[in-house]
Amino acid sequence: MRLTATLVLGLFMATPALAETHLVQMLNRDAAGDMMVFEPAYLEIAPGDSVTFVPTERSHNAESVDDMLPEGAESWVGKRDEEITVSFDQPGYYGFKCKPHEAMGMVGLIRVGDPDTVPGIGKLRGKGNDRMQALLAQAGG
Numbered sequence: 066m067r068l069t070a071t072l073v074l075g076l077f078m079a080t081p082a083l084a085e086t087h088l089v090q091m092l093n094r095d096a097a098g099d100m101m102v103f104e105p106a107y108l109e110i111a112p113g114d115s116v117t118f119v120p121t122e123r124s125h126n127a128e129s130v131d132d133m134l135p136e137g138a139e140s141w142v143g144k145r146d147e148e149i150t151v152s153f154d155q156p157g158y159y160g161f162k163c164k165p166h167e168a169m170g171m172v173g174l175i176r177v178g179d180p181d182t183v184p185g186i187g188k189l190r191g192k193g194n195d196r197m198q199a200l201l202a203q204a205g206g
């Protein structure tokens with residue numbers, strides 16, 4: 066099994082053209098009626114992929130959560146109403162949030178590659194903390 070996984074990984078790394086860009090929308094309300102959300106709030110992507118955070122509705126931003134990045138990964142901070150594209154090379158889990166609506170639960174999680182362990186939660190306020198707990202449970206399950 067390990068040999069197969071190594072071979073597949075080797076093939077993938079040899080073809081960077083396969084790197085994908087995923088879209089995450091910043092919304093005031095989603096189809097289910099939830100307020101202040103990233104859609105989707107949880108993504109599983111491959112190393113080398115990118116995510117574009119799209120300000121579909123106003124007054125949102127996308128930034129990394131302190132203490133919820135893999136070792137050696139860079140943090141990022143998007144401006145309010147700014148479309149920002151972030152590339153993810155380092156395998157692991159990346160927490161992100163909208164600063165104005167963090168306490169209302171506007172947070173998300175990206176799983177890059179096949180990391181061994183789900184991290185602990187970073188510092189998040191209000192419903193952001195509850196929502197991140199749920200996303201981490203989803204990632205581990």
Ligand SMILES: [Cu+2]
Nearest residue numbers: 125163166171
């Ligand atoms: Cu927001």
